[in-house]
Amino acid sequence: MKNIILVDRQCELVDEFIARGCRIIVLVVETPEQAQSYRAAYTKEQIEIITHRFAVESVIAMEYLDYELIESFRDTQRKIEFTYHRDFRDTMLVTNKYLNALFWWNRIFETHTIDFVFNNAIEHILLCELCLPIAQKRGIPAFCAPTRLIFAPNILDYATKSYIPLCGDTLNDEQLAENFYFHFDFGWIPPFYQKHSKVGNAMIRLLLRLGGSLLVDFLVWGRNVLVGKEGSRFKENLLSYLQLMCMKHYYKKISTQPKEGEKFIFYAIQFEPEGNTSVCVPLQNQLSVIQMLSRALPEDYKLYVKEHPMQFSLNKPRMYYYLYNFGYFKNRSFYKELEKLPNVRFIDLDTSSKELNQKALAVATINGTVHLEATFFSGKPCIVFGGHNMLLKNAKNIVYVESFEDLYNGVRTLLENPQSFVLTEEEIHQYKAYIKARSIYHKSPTKARDMLDSVLSYLAERENV
Template structure:
């Protein structure tokens, strides 16, 4: 481990620390894991003759994916799959950040929709909750329906206390959930209905933490993006912002992974900074994003599915802050910043 090696992969370090902060609060531990993995992978490339690297993962980036940037640094061809937004068979060339399509124009509209959009199944049971019997899984589904993942974690915590074991994150997750409820209450307090006839640009706030907005793009800060949009708007225009519908659903089994440390990425201070912008209007959660998309003069995003909707459902101008590595890079309505 030397300073030159560390400096060569600073951006990779930032990405890896982002990824692991979703599951760890101990920055010292996360960075230690990164340095150990960096040394290990660098040693592998020093002591083996490697001509080609392929990783069957999304580039988000995990310790096992360190082989990709190290290969790129050494001029070794490196590829990964699946791609970010569409889970059809395409391959990402890691060096050029461009997609190599492996399918022709044979996908139906239904198949395109299934590939572009991730459907959340809230009846799904995470593997660590699953039981070996149908009855056990039925009971688990009932508990999850009654009190979400927190109820299951509470029961596990009680059992561990009774038998003298440790290892439950119930207390930490409960504190995070209280923070989430306060955040949702604040958003409801400051949000309003759209005004009829008002000229506006629509920015759909994206879920945090999410790799597509915080790792896979050059500008990783939604606050900065919204501030820039606010200052660039002509006089008389408003910037409508609406929170992601999944942001406050972190007690659901499918979303529970994000609850533990979500406040590290987004909290009430995000809204309070946006409240300082006079032309920004927070929109109620019950207002349809499709309706806002249709009525807006333009839409804006970092890397979310709103740019797909703007393209497919009307060809609205879409201002994209996610760099040129987008699936719709040749669409005429996309405006790259």
């Protein structure tokens, strides 16, 4: 029997893991209701501690204060504070929550034998996921399931930052292709907006169409004021929205159309705040990335940058969560700093990114699926700054950057020997096979079983070695 810690906010794996003989020392789910449901369904012998994400964010454990522990996890603290600034503006509060959660999780490891940790999500490093870096520090195997593709999670060995081969129902060609053509549904309405009647839902849809999430938030705020209640961030969100609109106006003012015949590298600015460009990468700063690219280019080349279209859509229901403190991560000063770079050109939002990809010498990215699209569809070289969790960091068309020298030499090779980056059909086939063997379709009926089989097989192989 394996003693494990399982962070399964989607509640997809719990039943399968227990059925297969795992004893869950700590189970973290998303809501209090889910936690209560599992307490009713399982004994303490099966799941010793059942909690939820928000309880971990409110735990008090200062009696386990340990200065050495604090110093050992300074990098983790930086990542967590960065992540939680999406939702909190009070740094002292965020740090206090972090310290309590750190001490609480460390106490779990001190008082229990843990065989492995599994987080059924991307490595955002929320407080409920602090078990990952603590396990790594103690030499305990830890895994997470990031969606490096859109609809297909992988299993990442958190310590080695390598993707393990999956057992069972891995991706087929059709499912792989689906992961490159995601159309963002701005019309989707989150469950917390939903009412219990058709009339109520129709009214919500009308309000969202007229004024977005801010209008609904305003009405909730007004109702709370009338009855003497608090609990709405409408005023803060309104100020953030005005700041966002000023930022959009400024971007439109400085952006232009591409110049015919101009030679350039294309960097598609990524949405902020986003885990893939913050806590999941070592260089979590797009301004620094663009400065490096600017300095590495020859004199006769431009660096085209284009803002992410969703950056200015934070009043949509799907994106509203990011509005509250978005200015902490990116604001107008970002563009002003980039304006100081003489070879950087801001490209109009209406310009086709596909067209820019086709005409560019190369595309550049921190993280995400851009390097996969470049590999499989546009046939372009791709410069990546994404750290060791890129799916195809060693592909022939990738300039993998760990230093300015890597970038400078890679750009020179692009100019002098572009053919060295051209992929053959056989190489493309091999890269696809590598990804498919390490990805599982999110709707697979055997997803939970296959994930556990993959981890157990991987651990057994490591023990044999």
